[in-house]
Amino acid sequence: MDLCVEAIIANVDMVTDFVNEQVKRMGGSRRAIAQIDVALDEIFSNICNYAYGNDVGDVTVRVCDVADQNSICITLEDKGIPFDPLSREDPDTSLGLHERGIGGLGIYMAKQIMDDVRYEHRDGFNMLTVVKSL
Amino acid sequence: MQITKTLDGSTLTMRLSGQLNTTTADKLSDEIASSCDGVTDIVLDLEDLTYISSAGLRVILTAQKALRGKGSLVIRNASPEIYAVFDMTGFIDFLTIEQ
Numbered sequence: 001m002d003l004c005v006e007a008i009i010a011n012v013d014m015v016t017d018f019v020n021e022q023v024k025r026m027g028g029s030r031r032a033i034a035q036i037d038v039a040l041d042e043i044f045s046n047i048c049n050y051a052y053g054n055d056v057g058d059v060t061v062r063v064c065d066v067a068d069q070n071s072i073c074i075t076l077e078d079k080g081i082p083f084d085p086l087s088r089e090d091p092d093t094s095l096g097l098h099e100r101g102i103g104g105l106g107i108y109m110a111k112q113i114m115d116d117v118r119y120e121h122r123d124g125f126n127m128l129t130v131v132k133s134l
Numbered sequence: 135m136q137i138t139k140t141l142d143g144s145t146l147t148m149r150l151s152g153q154l155n156t157t158t159a160d161k162l163s164d165e166i167a168s169s170c171d172g173v174t175d176i177v178l179d180l181e182d183l184t185y186i187s188s189a190g191l192r193v194i195l196t197a198q199k200a201l202r203g204k205g206s207l208v209i210r211n212a213s214p215e216i217y218a219v220f221d222m223t224g225f226i227d228f229l230t231i232e233q
Binding site: 009010012013031034035037038041042044045048093094095096097098100102105106108109112113 | 187
């Protein structure tokens with residue numbers, strides 16, 4: 001099942017609502033939904049902020065089948081500037097209050113919360129896929 | 135996200151419900167900034183918050199830095215899912231979290 005929306009921050013709720021509906025239908029827990037929402041928020045807002053520069057483009061959210069019936073697989077696709085967000089070094093989470101910035105924390109959180117996060121650039125699309133057991 | 139504010143002396147309690155995410159973080163930031171007169175301590179009650187993203191963490195970090203040395207910021211009633219976000223990001227090292 002697919003959802004195609006403009007890559008603007010205001011659409012993040014449409015993305016999480018769309019995926020949450022599938023997660024609930026699959027019997028996902030409240031905990032799994034909360035964690036998936038965090039990951040989607042981070043990935044979608046990353047695309048909105050960086051993928052298309054000053055232009056506006058689309059994001060397609062795809063819920064795919066996985067062999068393991070107790071997992072959900074979600075792919076976010078954009079046709080923006082090729083960029084692998086997973087290539088960035090993880091932030092140092094041991095830094096104290098005053099040394100602390102917030103850069104890179106979003107994707108780091110998504111990597112921590114999801115069972116698998118992978119990126120590929122194919123046919124002109126950035127494709128970021130997350131897998132989460134329910 | 136809904137924010138319910140209660141002022142008790144110089145302590146401002148903000149009860150958040152819904153999602154503290156990329157679309158709502160600015161609202162909390164504005165509410166904190168506009169509430170600073172006479173307030174030294176801020177309590178964020180997260181009992182009804184369903185999730186927090188890095189945009190929400192950014193607001194909490196900014197508030198914590200602003201209040202340091204002048205007052206306090208206390209996080210209260212975080213769910214296990216939200217506590218896990220504070221934990222994995224190292225925020226538990228400098229936040230005051232009361233259950």
